[in-house]
Amino acid sequence: MTILALHNTLTGRKETFVPADLAHVRVYACGPTVYNYAHIGNGRMAVVFDQLVRVLRQLYPCVTYVSNITDVDDKIMDAARQTGENIDTITRRYEAIYNEDMAALGVVKPDIQPRATEHIGEMIAQIEQLIARKHAYAAQGHVLFHVPSFPAYGGLSGRSRDDQIAGARVEVSPFKKDPADFVLWKPSAPDQPGWASPWGRGRPGWHIECSAMAEKHLGLPFDIHGGGADLKFPHHENEIAQSCCAHGREDDLAAFARYWVHNGFVTVEGEKMSKSIGNIRLVHDLIAHYPGEVLRLTLLSAHYRAPLSFTSDALNQARSTLDRYYRILFDLKDVEAVAGDVPPAVMAALCDDLNTPQAIAELNALARDVASADAVQRRHIKSALLAAGNFLGLLQADPTQWLGYGVQDGVDGAVVERLLQERQQARQSKDFSRADEIRRELSAMGIEIEDTPQGTKWRKAS
RNA sequence: GGCGCGGUGGCCGAGUGGCUAGGCAGAGGACUGCAAAUCCUUGUACGCCGGUUCGAUUCCGGCCCGUGCCUCCA
Numbered sequence: 001m002t003i004l005a006l007h008n009t010l011t012g013r014k015e016t017f018v019p020a021d022l023a024h025v026r027v028y029a030c031g032p033t034v035y036n037y038a039h040i041g042n043g044r045m046a047v048v049f050d051q052l053v054r055v056l057r058q059l060y061p062c063v064t065y066v067s068n069i070t071d072v073d074d075k076i077m078d079a080a081r082q083t084g085e086n087i088d089t090i091t092r093r094y095e096a097i098y099n100e101d102m103a104a105l106g107v108v109k110p111d112i113q114p115r116a117t118e119h120i121g122e123m124i125a126q127i128e129q130l131i132a133r134k135h136a137y138a139a140q141g142h143v144l145f146h147v148p149s150f151p152a153y154g155g156l157s158g159r160s161r162d163d164q165i166a167g168a169r170v171e172v173s174p175f176k177k178d179p180a181d182f183v184l185w186k187p188s189a190p191d192q193p194g195w196a197s198p199w200g201r202g203r204p205g206w207h208i209e210c211s212a213m214a215e216k217h218l219g220l221p222f223d224i225h226g227g228g229a230d231l232k233f234p235h236h237e238n239e240i241a242q243s244c245c246a247h248g249r250e251d252d253l254a255a256f257a258r259y260w261v262h263n264g265f266v267t268v269e270g271e272k273m274s275k276s277i278g279n280i281r282l283v284h285d286l287i288a289h290y291p292g293e294v295l296r297l298t299l300l301s302a303h304y305r306a307p308l309s310f311t312s313d314a315l316n317q318a319r320s321t322l323d324r325y326y327r328i329l330f331d332l333k334d335v336e337a338v339a340g341d342v343p344p345a346v347m348a349a350l351c352d353d354l355n356t357p358q359a360i361a362e363l364n365a366l367a368r369d370v371a372s373a374d375a376v377q378r379r380h381i382k383s384a385l386l387a388a389g390n391f392l393g394l395l396q397a398d399p400t401q402w403l404g405y406g407v408q409d410g411v412d413g414a415v416v417e418r419l420l421q422e423r424q425q426a427r428q429s430k431d432f433s434r435a436d437e438i439r440r441e442l443s444a445m446g447i448e449i450e451d452t453p454q455g456t457k458w459r460k461a462s
Numbered sequence: 463g464g465c466g467c468g469g470u471g472g473c474c475g476a477g478u479g480g481c482u483a484g485g486c487a488g489a490g491g492a493c494u495g496c497a498a499a500u501c502c503u504u505g506u507a508c509g510c511c512g513g514u515u516c517g518a519u520u521c522c523g524g525c526c527c528g529u530g531c532c533u534c535c536a
Binding site: 029030031032033038039040041042043044045046048073074075154157158159206227228229230231232233234235262263264265266267270272274301302303305306307309311313314316317320321324327331349355357358360361362363364365368371372427430432435436439448449450451452457 | 464465466467468473474475476477483484485486487494495496497498499500501502528529530531532533534535536
């Protein structure tokens with residue numbers, strides 16, 4: 001059995017992954033709050049954990065991947081107020097768009113995608129457990145988690161309770177027993193979404209939903225909990241506090257999730273994406289200009305924990321890399337591939353803490369070898385390339401289509417053929433200036449031509 | 463201020479105590495009427511200063527720079 005090594009934020013080290021139950025690997029990753037289009041940072045999280053789950057499925061017979069949809073949140077309420085739309089209308093719409101956009105990135109939909117609003121009962125039950133164990137208290141319609149009741153608090157982020165207060169930007173409400181305490185439940189005004197609870201009509205705090213949904217759908221402790229690096233604190237820290245304390249497991253931070261995996265941030269031209277800078281890159285917009293595979297490869301071209309600077313350069317490089325692979329597949333289109341396993345070198349790279357750049361280097365090695373390959377090797381290379389591509393969510397398109405051969409959209413094939421014939425005649429009569437002129441005409445139409453021993457081929461350049 | 467992460471050749475980007483990362487771009491060559499595509503050749507880089515070591519880009523300490531979190535955030 002291949003060994004999977006993962007960097008575990010909980011210990012700060014790369015560790016050998018051993019599931020709690022070899023027969024059933026369980027993974028949870030924090031999903032989006034659905035009030036707007038997903039940006040490329042959301043996309044990176046989805047792609048990274050999709051790839052991790054793909055690796056796990058190669059290694060283990062049964063994997064359950066849960067990723068939630070946060071559909072109750074103050075930002076959603078703000079959005080509803082601004083547009084005058086119903087909250088459900090907004091959340092359902094952006095949930096659907098999220099799934100479409102992620103599918104375009106080659107992300108396989110999680111096995112379970114629980115909505116927060118459908119787990120209010122579980123959240124209330126967990127809050128009651130926390131109150132019963134004296135880790136939480138009700139005050140003025142709120143319920144708060146009492147951080148001092150959990151001495152191990154801060155173990156994931158390496159941040160102490162004092163550090164959290166030292167930031168001095170934590171809202172210190174008068175009803176908090178301790179400045180570090182955080183909200184489990186808060187009251188809703190009549191015009192805000194709310195649910196009946198033992199503490200009055202209200203809605204859950206942000207952190208409790210993941211604790212409740214992960215436990216319901218995966219059981220405790222489950223194997224891997226993931227999310228963006230920014231969620232380490234306070235979100236994941238608070239999840240751990242809630243879940244461990246609700247079950248009297250204050251002694252063991254791993255009693256909730258055993259391995260914690262965090263992906264790094266996407267920056268745009270080196271800057272953080274933010275509304276104020278106006279540099280947010282939405283997946284929805286990007287897929288109108290770039291094939292999803294180009295975006296996916298861009299996201300996989302850096303190691304998942306490293307920051308990724310999203311630039312047009314990076315996109316173009318990913319595109320030319322894919323063009324190269326597709327050209328090989330095109331050249332090998334008459335070679336019969338055999339269904340096979342993911343190439344061991346690719347698998348080994350991914351099993352080393354999801355080293356996707358190394359895996360891509362292995363793809364390049366295959367591509368390099370094709371030039372000197374004999375018939376048997378060519379068949380092997382095509383098979384390996386397709387298997388690796390399938391595993392990485394790449395190379396799923398038809399090479400002919402990808403490269404633009406035989407594309408009819410927006411192209412008058414008859415015109416192209418006529419010009420090519422005219423150019424061929426010019427070439428035969430050594431009228432090369434006329435031939436080159438025709439090539440420029442075609443180029444202006446977005447048509448690139450390639451003279452080969454078998455005649456002239458043309459393609460619609462992307 | 464506190465807690466992290468990172469600084470690798472023009473660019474992107476792995477990795478390692480001594481043994482080629484890889485890609486892109488560039489240069490030279492082959493092929494071509496010229497191109498395109500492809501192929502061949504070509505680059506000895508690891509922020510700074512100390513320390514450990516036979517030997518450090520890789521380990522340790524300090525410093526500088528960049529960046530993220532500490533408030534909602536993938």
